[in-house]
Amino acid sequence: MAGIPEYDFKKIEEKWSKIFAERKPASKAGGKKFYLLEMFPYPSGALHMGHMRNYTIGDTYKRFLEMKGMNVFYPMGYDAFGLPAENAAIKSGIHPREWTMKNIENMILQQKRMGLSYDWERMVITCGADYVKWNQWFFLKFLEKGLAYRKESSINWCPGCRTVLANEQVHSGKCWRCESVVESRKLEQWFFKITNYAEELLSALNELDWPAKVKSQQEHWIGKSEGVEIDFPLEEGGALKVFTTRPDTLWGATFMAISAEHTILEKIARDKKDEIGKLKASAAVQSEEEKEKFGVRLTTRAINPVNGEKIPIFAANFVLMEYGTGAIMCVPAHDKRDFAFAKKYGIPMWAVIAPEGRKPKDASLEDAYTDEGVLINSGDFSGLKSAEARKKISAALEKKGIAKIVTRWHLRDWLVSRQRYWGCPIPVVYCEKCGIVPVPEKDLPVLLPDDALFTGEGNPLDGSKTFREALCPKCGGASERETDTLDTFVDSSWYFLRYLDSKNTDKPFSREIADDWMPVNQYIGGIEHATMHLIYARFFTKALRDMGMLKAGEPFKKLLCQGMVLKDGGKMSKSKGNTVSVDDMLNEYGADTGRLFILFASPPEKDLDWSEEGVRGCSRFLTRVWKMLSLLSDSDGEKEIPEDSAKELRWMTAKTVRDVEEDLYGFRFNTAISSIQEFVNFIREMQERCGVFRGFGQSLKTVITLLHPFAPFMTSEAAEILRMDLGKFPGFSKTALERTVKEIIIEVNGKLRSKIPAGPEAEKDEIVNAALADVKVRNWTDGKEIKKTIYIPGKLLNIVTGG
């Protein structure tokens, strides 16, 4: 072998990124199929360290699985519609498409430099005409199946920008861009009926191998609660329907509260218009701190159906119209909110639940008792426990015909209309004669017009005549096109299905291919998508399944949420000036070092603090490995070593291979790298002692192979020099793992006192005798009674003494 040049990552990475780019995904027909997916990025301009962490985890895992002989599908794409592109257009006049495509180009370049081995031929870009077409096709299908519908809804309206704002664009009640006070407006909007799937979205969480954190977040988001709807008769006639999960407290209801937007106010509070108006304003404030409870007492009273008490009704600012019936029964003795309100307005409180095993406290309540207990002062139901009472009371009321057992959900239908240009157009037209008319399938896609103006005021599509004016597909008459576009979460709800069949022009994807690969075996991405994206994609998959498009009912079988990348303990941000740019990192240290550091510094699900020193450490490690190539090439043949050392080497090799493999399967990249480092330290030590020894070259090859998924560039170059194959993950000899010589730990009363050499096959008695003869042990046992001895074969002996 000729002399080995110094480790020059720039040269090596340049050379191999070209080779990697030309390399077609190998056909792995025989291998077990594995769909490995990363959350695709929004093309904001350049990738940040958070992305790189996500993709490094994925790519390392992918390369490992391939070396284990699996057939891995590993695609990448771009979530290309969205607000930032439109804002860039407003600011600098560049068209959103141009801005987006340029960014994508740059990001692909960065990903290639990083050594990410995607199947680029399957790339999906959501603003492409083909993707738009199938997106719209899904919308039409949803419409057909009753999963898409229109309804009036409140939105955040900025009077300054004359546009609708998303919740996160409202900062303490003001527009993020122009600081106008945001108004609440009613607008007809499109919705997807995700609530149809509430029950399954909740129950199927059980089958998913997802972080407990994400599952519990979704559980809360869906928010199932079982209770009763009860009619409270009104003095004036008619009734007020309320929803409660605590019918066991019914006897303690001393007032009622309704939302300021409740329709009944039209009938029973016409005289209090001004006050109700004030109340509405107060209810609308989305203050950070808890709002002061505030209400307007109505002249009518309600009658508690179980005890006939006449109780006052308030329109109150703490009652939500969107949940339940918009009206509640209030039990101040057993609910914190009702308690606060009752205190303020001097409403009586009756305790009807007593903590179990304690004497009932009465009227002089310090605070609401909200736990369960035993019923008191509740007619025939007194003495029952809460849970039982709930069942019996509900049943009794239902029998009487004044109540109904119901299940309520926090989950709301998904509002998909966005008053924006840069999104997927909703394929319907409004015809004066025919009403809402879907665009026929043959006319898809409905594409965005090129003549829209980006002024920052209103939806640019409203100003585009060429887009707005359309002919009704039904009657052929003049009609108007829908100018709302779809929420970009729609785009990301099925992109993983399109990857599988990205060139299909007849369908969004073929069922056979989908059934072959779905569900995704491993999904990797940020925790910030715990509720939105991850719940929408689940809903989409279920809806598509019910439309017969695929078998799988869940999109992502296993999920890994990687932690954030921090700098100096804080989130990287431009305003703090603590960002680390991907390009700088690549230029200064190279992709291999960057990848290694990202994986080594912290387990993937934890936050990672970027440390320049740590990066340098990883760079040093790679250089040290590289130098071993020179040692080998400069040597004049491997020297024999004693059998002891050879045995130790065989053991160390087997242990390292096994540990790295196990760690990689379990996403423990940090400990996998530690193991490789330990092995390298071991070889170098032995080399220093014995020179280039028999087995040095083989050990070096093992290191290069194990390191390949982490540092693909350097190891590819090294493999070329060593004329070795990187295609297979090494195996290991189980017999080499069995160590014959071992020490046994000797403890006295649980404290380490000595170690004695002994094999795992040694009898307990032998060990005990040897231990008791040991001087260090005798210091602690002499003159004491030996109470008992515990022996863990091959590991440890604990001698318990008395006195």
Add this chain to the structure above:
RNA sequence: GCCGGAGUGAUGGAACUGGCAGACAUGCGGGUCUCAAAAACCCGUGGAGUAAAAUCCAUGUGGGUUCAAUUCCCACCUCCGGCACCA
């Protein structure tokens, strides 16, 4: 307030089903090389204690279970994340 997660050297973090706490790395101290520095390499590095040992203390705090607890149980403290007037 509720739900989830985490607290281990100066730092990032190891310790697999309860069995040698601190692997691996960073930083720091010392050394080799050098005119000098950087790089590289070698040695040391939880705290107290000692001439060196021995020994004692130590995984957020306080209890418990156990021959044995970073690991299991109970209570509490702190930090991070999510939800938050959902009746």
